[in-house]
Amino acid sequence: MPDPQMLKETRQAPEVVARQLRENASLTAKIAQAIAERRPPFAVTVARGSSDHACTVLKYAIETGLGLPVASLGPSVHTLYGAKLNLAGALVLAVSQSGASPDVVENVRMAREGGALTVALVNVEDSELAQAAEFTLPLRCGEEKAVAATKSFIASLTAFLPVLAQLEGDKSLNAALNQLPEYLAQTLELKAQAADLAERYRFADNLILLARGLNYGVAQEAALKLKETNGVHAEAYSAAEFSHGPKRLLVEGVPLLGFTSADAAWPATQQAYADLQGSRADLRTLGPAEGSTLRTPATGHPLTDPVCSALAFYLFAAHLALHKGLDPDQPPLLSKVTRTR
Numbered sequence: 027m028p029d030p031q032m033l034k035e036t037r038q039a040p041e042v043v044a045r046q047l048r049e050n051a052s053l054t055a056k057i058a059q060a061i062a063e064r065r066p067p068f069a070v071t072v073a074r075g076s077s078d079h080a081c082t083v084l085k086y087a088i089e090t091g092l093g094l095p096v097a098s099l100g101p102s103v104h105t106l107y108g109a110k111l112n113l114a115g116a117l118v119l120a121v122s123q124s125g126a127s128p129d130v131v132e133n134v135r136m137a138r139e140g141g142a143l144t145v146a147l148v149n150v151e152d153s154e155l156a157q158a159a160e161f162t163l164p165l166r167c168g169e170e171k172a173v174a175a176t177k178s179f180i181a182s183l184t185a186f187l188p189v190l191a192q193l194e195g196d197k198s199l200n201a202a203l204n205q206l207p208e209y210l211a212q213t214l215e216l217k218a219q220a221a222d223l224a225e226r227y228r229f230a231d232n233l234i235l236l237a238r239g240l241n242y243g244v245a246q247e248a249a250l251k252l253k254e255t256n257g258v259h260a261e262a263y264s265a266a267e268f269s270h271g272p273k274r275l276l277v278e279g280v281p282l283l284g285f286t287s288a289d290a291a292w293p294a295t296q297q298a299y300a301d302l303q304g305s306r307a308d309l310r311t312l313g314p315a316e317g318s319t320l321r322t323p324a325t326g327h328p329l330t331d332p333v334c335s336a337l338a339f340y341l342f343a344a345h346l347a348l349h350k351g352l353d354p355d356q357p358p359l360l361s362k363v364t365r366t367r
């Protein structure tokens with residue numbers, strides 16, 4: 027069987043990130059300047075699905091880097107309840123591949139009319155979302171055809187990082203970003219190992235994804251991808267939150283896949299994983315930490331490591347579907363662009 031479109035697009039990640047860095051440089055500088063000048067007291071994100079999970083990663087990146095609180099907007103507050111939130115002066119980040127979902131567009135319009143600094147991270151550059159926001163940061167993925175987002179998620183993780191690097195004066199982040207296409211290419215070489223790991227989950231009906239902090243949004247995205255492309259009931263938990271109740275599921279034999287990291291959250295996460303293993307959990311791991319079952323390249327910066335982890339997970343998810351004889355490009359009931367209000 028030829029490679030599914032999902033895998034083909036996954037393999038474009040290195041060139042997408044390289045292109046984005048190259049073509050967005052002056053735009054990211056302008057956005058960083060606007061943020062520095064207007065000094066927003068807080069930020070909100072507006073997104074659905076995979077894009078919303080990229081926003082979870084961004085939330086941790088912005089909060090740990092800038093100390094700026096970031097909240098996720100519930101779109102229906104405006105679109106269905108008709109409320110106008112007071113977002114004057116706030117930074118509003120909308121993320122969408124298509125830029126077409128009315129709820130995201132309407133919330134960005136409301137925010138801009140109310141005096142927010144609106145930035146849209148969007149792949150389709152002539153979309154309604156791009157027109158609604160004051161600033162557009164194109165994802166530069168090229169057309170994404172597979173229903174399951176892969177390269178657009180990766181591009182959503184990286185698009186705002188040069189802005190953060192400039193605002194924080196973080197030279198090591200710029201260096202890590204410049205190296206990232208190479209690390210993503212190295213990650214793609216893990217294909218056979220990802221396929222081997224996937225083989226072990228072939229008969230799992232349920233899967234819990236664990237992570238902390240910067241990787242939590244990647245775990246959310248992984249859970250969504252397993253539902254979409256594999257029909258597996260998967261949920262993401264903070265490795266801390268899991269102990270507050272869900273841990274009970276270990277007795278039922280539910281398998282776990284934990285994301286590892288090389289950041290300030292790792293010692294506590296590692297301890298949590300060790301405790302779970304002590305409780306006989308069926309736990310395997312993915313990420314840059316030594317000893318991870320699927321070990322991704324260490325990129326040298328906590329904000330770029332999750333990008334490689336997400337890419338490695340996509341290899342895992344696509345191969346899991348192939349092991350099961352499923353076509354990840356034909357998920358039942360789903361279509362590429364979902365329009366909600």
Ligand SMILES: N[C@@H]1[C@@H](O)[C@H](O)[C@@H](COP(=O)(O)O)O[C@@H]1O
Pocket residue numbers: 073074075078098099100101102103129367
């Ligand atoms: N990230 C937000 C969630 O935090 C929120 O709970 C949800 C609600 O959507 P709605 O209010 O439109 O039902 O929207 C997005 O996904």
